[in-house]
Amino acid sequence: MKENSEEDFDSLFVEDKRSGVKYIVIIIVLSVLVLTAIYAYLSVSSVRDRMKLAQVQAEGSPQINSSLLTQLKEKAWLESRLKMAAGDSIGLSIDLEQHRIQLELKGVVLLSSKIRDTSISGFFRKMDGNVYFSTFGTPLTIQQFKSSIAKNPFKVVQAPKDTIAAMAAVDAAMKKDSLKDENVFWTVKLDRGFDLDIQGIDSVAEAQNKYKFGKGFEFERNLKNIASSFQHILRFTKPDYNPEILISIPENEAKAILRALPNKALVTIRI
Amino acid sequence: MIRNFFIYLAVLIVGILFFASMVLFAIPAFQESTLALTGLSSSSSGSGEVGTDKESIEADVNKLQKRLDSFTPTNAYMVVNTSDNHFFLYKGKQLIRDGVCSTGKNEKLVSAERKYEHVFYTPFGVRKVLRKATNPVWKKPDWAFIEDGMPIPSANDPSRWETGTLGAYKMEIGDGYMIHGTIYKRRMGMSVTHGCIRLLDDDLEAVYKAMEVGSKVYIY
Numbered sequence: 001m002k003e004n005s006e007e008d009f010d011s012l013f014v015e016d017k018r019s020g021v022k023y024i025v026i027i028i029v030l031s032v033l034v035l036t037a038i039y040a041y042l043s044v045s046s047v048r049d050r051m052k053l054a055q056v057q058a059e060g061s062p063q064i065n066s067s068l069l070t071q072l073k074e075k076a077w078l079e080s081r082l083k084m085a086a087g088d089s090i091g092l093s094i095d096l097e098q099h100r101i102q103l104e105l106k107g108v109v110l111l112s113s114k115i116r117d118t119s120i121s122g123f124f125r126k127m128d129g130n131v132y133f134s135t136f137g138t139p140l141t142i143q144q145f146k147s148s149i150a151k152n153p154f155k156v157v158q159a160p161k162d163t164i165a166a167m168a169a170v171d172a173a174m175k176k177d178s179l180k181d182e183n184v185f186w187t188v189k190l191d192r193g194f195d196l197d198i199q200g201i202d203s204v205a206e207a208q209n210k211y212k213f214g215k216g217f218e219f220e221r222n223l224k225n226i227a228s229s230f231q232h233i234l235r236f237t238k239p240d241y242n243p244e245i246l247i248s249i250p251e252n253e254a255k256a257i258l259r260a261l262p263n264k265a266l267v268t269i270r271i
Numbered sequence: 272m273i274r275n276f277f278i279y280l281a282v283l284i285v286g287i288l289f290f291a292s293m294v295l296f297a298i299p300a301f302q303e304s305t306l307a308l309t310g311l312s313s314s315s316s317g318s319g320e321v322g323t324d325k326e327s328i329e330a331d332v333n334k335l336q337k338r339l340d341s342f343t344p345t346n347a348y349m350v351v352n353t354s355d356n357h358f359f360l361y362k363g364k365q366l367i368r369d370g371v372c373s374t375g376k377n378e379k380l381v382s383a384e385r386k387y388e389h390v391f392y393t394p395f396g397v398r399k400v401l402r403k404a405t406n407p408v409w410k411k412p413d414w415a416f417i418e419d420g421m422p423i424p425s426a427n428d429p430s431r432w433e434t435g436t437l438g439a440y441k442m443e444i445g446d447g448y449m450i451h452g453t454i455y456k457r458r459m460g461m462s463v464t465h466g467c468i469r470l471l472d473d474d475l476e477a478v479y480k481a482m483e484v485g486s487k488v489y490i491y
Contacts, residue, residue: 021275021278021279024279025278025279025282028279028282028283028286029282029286031286032286032287032289032290035290036289036290036293036298039293039294039298040293040297040298040301043298043299043301043302044301044302044305047302047305047306048305051306068325068328071325071328071329071332072328074332075328075331075332075335078332078335078336078339079335081339082335082338082339085339085342088396090395090396090491103491105396105397105489105491106342106397107339107341107342107343108342108343108344108348108350108397108487108489109343110350110352110489110491111350111352111491121303121306122303122306123306125306126306152377153377154377154378154379154392155377155378155379156378156379156381157378157379157380157381158381158382158383159380159381159382159384159385159387159417159418159420160418160419160420161384161420162420163419163420163421164420165420166418166419166420166421173463222291222295225294225295226290226291226294226295229294241302252354252355255354256352256354256355256491259353259354259491260354260395260491262395
């Protein structure tokens with residue numbers, strides 16, 4: 001009996017040449033390459049459009065003296081937080097320079113957490129002074145939340161019929177495991193076309209593998225991305241390019257921030 | 272025939288995986304490299320120039336920082352984290368005490384027979400201490416009887432009055448919500464209350480002594 005070899009594999013196509021297997025395989029490979037090339041072209045076009053939009057939005061604002069950019073960023077950061085403090089709602093301030101994320105209410109810091117790991121789109125690093133101030137000079141507003149855990153967990157309980165049923169309900173509640181292990185990952189869409197992703201991690205090493213492809217909420221997100229990319233290819237439309245900020249903080253704080261923020265919360269960012 | 276089918280299938284799977292990896296990893300990297308090559312600078316046509324004088328900007332920054340700091344109360348105030356059931360007592364920006372607490376259980380109690388429903392949660396936001404009292408007596412509301420599976424007594428029935436349940440002190444923070452003690456110490460650190468903030472005896476005493484009427488309580 002002959003062993004399998006490359007020669008055998010080639011002969012497989014030679015034998016089946018008439019049936020067209022080879023051509024179908026080539027067609028499939030070419031189709032995938034063409035689809036990928038189309039999607040790559042549309043994706044890069046969307047980046048260019050996003051950059052043009054940012055430039056247009058920044059036009060008309062006074063010229064920024066680039067040698068004083070650091071001081072001006074500090075000023076914009078404080079001004080934006082003051083605007084946030086004028087409201088009655090809990091807001092979020094993210095200082096990527098000092099690696100801190102804070103919950104604030106009327107100017108008072110309620111929770112301050114050290115950021116353990118960050119990753120930001122190159123879009124933010126490429127901003128000049130004018131684009132930066134038109135983007136981060138005032139607070140951004142959260143448009144939409146998506147999370148791996150319930151944002152507002154609430155349960156409906158039927159009142160017990162008598163005292164025996166009431167005592168049984170209390171016992172059952174006490175037995176419930178309150179230390180449920182949850183992967184905390186949430187993402188918000190901000191009003192200037194940015195995505196903010198917060199992941200809960202309890203060590204930096206965890207950040208490297210916990211939310212990679214194939215795990216829960218991230219897996220679902222990746223599948224949706226692939227599905228939507230097919231739609232864009234079929235319609236020949238550009239996908240949205242939303243520059244992204246990914247922040248890793250301790251799990252319990254990621255959960256507390258998610259639950260504390262109101263639906264249209266304000267967010268102040270310093271990069 | 273079957274062999275051909277498996278060849279198509281294998282090529283198709285490899286193709287899909289290739290496309291997925293391009294969409295998820297390679298194309299975003301390609302987008303980033305586009306940014307690296309292009310840059311993002313605006314051609315500002317606005318009048319004037321911002322930030323010509325370093326000293327004036329620094330003076331502005333100091334002024335803004337002071338204004339922001341002025342929002343933090345100088346007297347004692349409390350911050351309550353309902354997610355972790357933890358409280359923090361501050362004076363100015365200094366943390367003077369922190370510890371475990373219990374907050375609202377986020378539950379709606381429904382009684383179809385009695386046509387009654389009540390929601391138990393600790394409301395987020397800022398509140399003030401409105402009244403303080405020692406050795407408080409608790410007047411049990413209707414939900415306390417419904418939750419225990421008991422008939423609801425009349426408004427001033429003696430069974431409504433309970434001593435000791437709220438601990439040695441209470442601070443009212445509006446809308447029926449209070450900061451008080453508890454006899455259910457085993458449940459501290461859990462979301463089990465009807466909206467009030469329960470503290471352990473020592474913490475309650477420290478908070479009661481530090482907080483005055485008008486002191487702020489920030490809840491999230």
